[in-house]
Amino acid sequence: MAAAKPDSNFSPEIVALYCRQCLDAEERPQEGARPAKGFNARLVMLPCSGKVEAYQMLRILEQGADGVLLVGCPENACRFLVGSRRAEKRLTHAGQLLDLVNMGAGRLALKRAADLTTADILALAGQLAERVKTLGPNPMKGDSL
Amino acid sequence: MIVAEWKPIPELLASLKGHKNVLLVGCATCVAECAAGGEREVLTLAPVLKMGLKDQGQEVNIITRTLERQCEPEFVEELAEIAPQVDAIMSLACGIGMQLVAERFIDLPLYPGVNTTSLAIREQPGLWTARCAACGDCMLGETFGLCPVARCAKSLMNGPCGGTRKDGKCEVDENTECIWRLIVERAEAKGRLEDLVKVRPSKNWSNSGHGGPKRMLREDLR
Amino acid sequence: MKTPVQTKLQQAIAAGRFALTLEIGPPQSPNPEPLRKKAEIIKGLADGYNVTDNQTAVVRMSSIAASKIILEMGLEPVMQMVCRDRNRIAMQSDLLGASALGLKNVLALSGDHQKASAAGKLKGHPGAKNVYDIDSIQLIATIKGLRDEAKQEGGDAIAEPAPFFIGAAWTPLGTPRNFRVLRLAKKIAAGADFIQTQAVYDVPAFAAQVAKARDMGLTDKAAILAGIIVPRSAGMLSYMDRQVPGVEVPAELIARMKQAKDAKAEGIKVTVELIQAVRAIPGVKGVHLQAIEAEELLPEIVKAAGLSPQDR
Ligand code: SF4
Ligand code: SF4
Numbered sequence: 001m002a003a004a005k006p007d008s009n010f011s012p013e014i015v016a017l018y019c020r021q022c023l024d025a026e027e028r029p030q031e032g033a034r035p036a037k038g039f040n041a042r043l044v045m046l047p048c049s050g051k052v053e054a055y056q057m058l059r060i061l062e063q064g065a066d067g068v069l070l071v072g073c074p075e076n077a078c079r080f081l082v083g084s085r086r087a088e089k090r091l092t093h094a095g096q097l098l099d100l101v102n103m104g105a106g107r108l109a110l111k112r113a114a115d116l117t118t119a120d121i122l123a124l125a126g127q128l129a130e131r132v133k134t135l136g137p138n139p140m141k142g143d144s145l
Numbered sequence: 146m147i148v149a150e151w152k153p154i155p156e157l158l159a160s161l162k163g164h165k166n167v168l169l170v171g172c173a174t175c176v177a178e179c180a181a182g183g184e185r186e187v188l189t190l191a192p193v194l195k196m197g198l199k200d201q202g203q204e205v206n207i208i209t210r211t212l213e214r215q216c217e218p219e220f221v222e223e224l225a226e227i228a229p230q231v232d233a234i235m236s237l238a239c240g241i242g243m244q245l246v247a248e249r250f251i252d253l254p255l256y257p258g259v260n261t262t263s264l265a266i267r268e269q270p271g272l273w274t275a276r277c278a279a280c281g282d283c284m285l286g287e288t289f290g291l292c293p294v295a296r297c298a299k300s301l302m303n304g305p306c307g308g309t310r311k312d313g314k315c316e317v318d319e320n321t322e323c324i325w326r327l328i329v330e331r332a333e334a335k336g337r338l339e340d341l342v343k344v345r346p347s348k349n350w351s352n353s354g355h356g357g358p359k360r361m362l363r364e365d366l367r
Numbered sequence: 368m369k370t371p372v373q374t375k376l377q378q379a380i381a382a383g384r385f386a387l388t389l390e391i392g393p394p395q396s397p398n399p400e401p402l403r404k405k406a407e408i409i410k411g412l413a414d415g416y417n418v419t420d421n422q423t424a425v426v427r428m429s430s431i432a433a434s435k436i437i438l439e440m441g442l443e444p445v446m447q448m449v450c451r452d453r454n455r456i457a458m459q460s461d462l463l464g465a466s467a468l469g470l471k472n473v474l475a476l477s478g479d480h481q482k483a484s485a486a487g488k489l490k491g492h493p494g495a496k497n498v499y500d501i502d503s504i505q506l507i508a509t510i511k512g513l514r515d516e517a518k519q520e521g522g523d524a525i526a527e528p529a530p531f532f533i534g535a536a537w538t539p540l541g542t543p544r545n546f547r548v549l550r551l552a553k554k555i556a557a558g559a560d561f562i563q564t565q566a567v568y569d570v571p572a573f574a575a576q577v578a579k580a581r582d583m584g585l586t587d588k589a590a591i592l593a594g595i596i597v598p599r600s601a602g603m604l605s606y607m608d609r610q611v612p613g614v615e616v617p618a619e620l621i622a623r624m625k626q627a628k629d630a631k632a633e634g635i636k637v638t639v640e641l642i643q644a645v646r647a648i649p650g651v652k653g654v655h656l657q658a659i660e661a662e663e664l665l666p667e668i669v670k671a672a673g674l675s676p677q678d679r
Binding site: 298299300301302303304305306307308309310311312313316317318323325326329330333338341342343344345346347348350 | 508520549557565
């Protein structure tokens with residue numbers, strides 16, 4: 001049986017978890033919903049990307065978000081040294097689990113960057129939104145915990 | 146600690162087929178230490194199971210709990226309140242904890258979420274290796290504190306087999322040390338290689354599971 | 368008390384003749400014909416024929432049955448017995464049965480782990496539960512008890528002693544090297560009468576280990592038969608050098624095989640030289656010769672090495 005082509009005509013919801021250390025010194029931290037062109041973003045600020053647990057990313061997807069973006073510091077610039085590397089391992093682990101349940105690891109993305117503005121973060125979220133469109137809407141959508 | 150690991154996700158999903166309300170229960174002791182059944186793993190597995198079952202067209206509600214110790218009746222009792230709300234329990238505790246839960250909530254099906262594999266140590270972050278096989282006849286005193294029962298693939302008692310790899314690893318796994326090589330090296334370092342020359346007679350296995358299920362009775366404590 | 372044992376192998380050793388053993392692997396089949404065919408090729412050459420016990424943990428005709436089949440053809444078997452698959456009850460029972468069938472040479476081994484069964488193209492039985500109730504040294508002691516004390520491992524008597532000529536394996540160049548002679552000593556102390564070694568290519572290194580054994584008086588207590596595996600190509604030798612535990616192959620030997628125009632003929636020449644070299648080591652009482660998947664070469668090699676029965 002040929003798999004039905006995923007519906008790419010939707011506006012993905014992307015939750016962006018970003019490390020506060022990645023922000024430009026001048027930038028005021030922003031949180032909450034941010035409608036953008038072709039997708040919706042929700043920004044969540046973290047003290048360090050290394051604090052993110054696999055279950056937090058999984059739970060966000062279980063609750064219906066279409067993608068989770070994790071923004072951490074460049075590998076060598078992490079203030080907590082191994083924070084962003086640890087984040088990457090957890091994201092990989094969560095991705096493997098997502099593959100096992102046909103959700104697709106592609107719904108998770110890690111970006112490393114420094115001196116970001118809110119607009120930069122939204123642009124990164126937009127890249128993930130494009131990728132997520134090929135996976136279709138999250139089948140969990142509409143479910144509530 | 147007692148070491149366990151998640152069963153394969155497809156196996157877990159298959160076992161929950163047809164259930165609507167499932168209690169996923171972890172244990173904050175050994176299985177938390179080995180990252181298989183502590184609170185973090187309970188919270189990780191719950192959404193995975195929900196998504197996996199949804200993918201198979203099944204809606205399920207998963208209630209999560211993590212007990213201090215699943216092998217103590219007092220702690221298991223904490224589940225009494227939620228048990229009436231669920232139609233199945235999946236436990237991430239070792240086989241001991243699971244059995245206590247199964248016995249306490251006899252009307253509910255109990256599904257193992259993990260395979261209990263060994264008595265092991267966390268050797269490095271993310272690496273657990275066996276140390277003891279509960280053989281009931283400890284011979285660590287003869288082997289310089291290194292257990293050949295649990296750590297030799299053949300439980301040899303008189304020295305290394307002919308299969309020790311050139312780099313000193315075990316014939317069976319290129320990543321596992323031949324424990325007999327380590328025993329010999331430790332004996333040598335202490336200048337006591339001679340201690341290993343005496344033939345070690347056959348072992349008495351009857352004080353382990355081979356003698357029938359173990360039952361330890363202490364009259365002074367009853 | 369020592370129960371007298373008479374086997375052709377034991378007699379050859381006792382008479383001071385240079386002993387020769389060969390190997391024969393039972394088929395993965397209930398049909399004895401392939402076994403008989405192999406036996407026919409090598410019949411009459413050696414003092415004993417090792418019959419493997421589910422080698423590499425692959426299921427084959429039992430070594431007891433196969434031993435009996437070749438015994439009926441006039442080949443004297445060395446029945447191998449591994450500790451992987453049977454506990455001390457089954458092993459002793461099989462030993463009594465083997466004795467009743469006229470099998471008298473037995474070689475006690477730890478055995479390859481069941482994981483090895485899935486190493487090649489076969490599925491094998493990597494999910495099998497192994498036994499390892501007793502280890503190879505404890506098995507040697509158990510067989511000795513059946514023979515010299517007519518006593519089972521647990522202490523009960525058997526009605527009469529079971530006369531076995533007891534063999535053990537030795538990996539002289541195994542890791543950790545300086546324990547290997549002590550492990551040999553343990554096997555001999557437990558009751559081994561003869562020893563078959565892992566394949567020897569590095570003769571000086573082997574000779575050094577044998578010299579240590581000799582200094583400990585071990586070569587007077589048990590007969591060491593040096594293992595020789597006929598080399599077939601430089602590739603095979605360098606594989607063994609890299610991958611096979613306890614086998615060391617000198618670089619010159621690999622180079623020599625590489626340069627040879629006719630690898631088969633060169634392999635035979637090397638084999639003959641190796642046999643002569645180990646024969647010159649004091650304390651070596653024979654060879655255990657193998658031509659893996661090329662048994663048909665054995666008659667020629669045995670002759671060329673001067674090991675034909677009339678020459679020994
Ligand atoms: S000898 Fe037995 S009791 Fe002692 S550590 Fe090993 S398995 Fe455990
Ligand atoms: S290589 Fe060492 S640890 Fe492995 S089975 Fe042999 S003796 Fe045991």
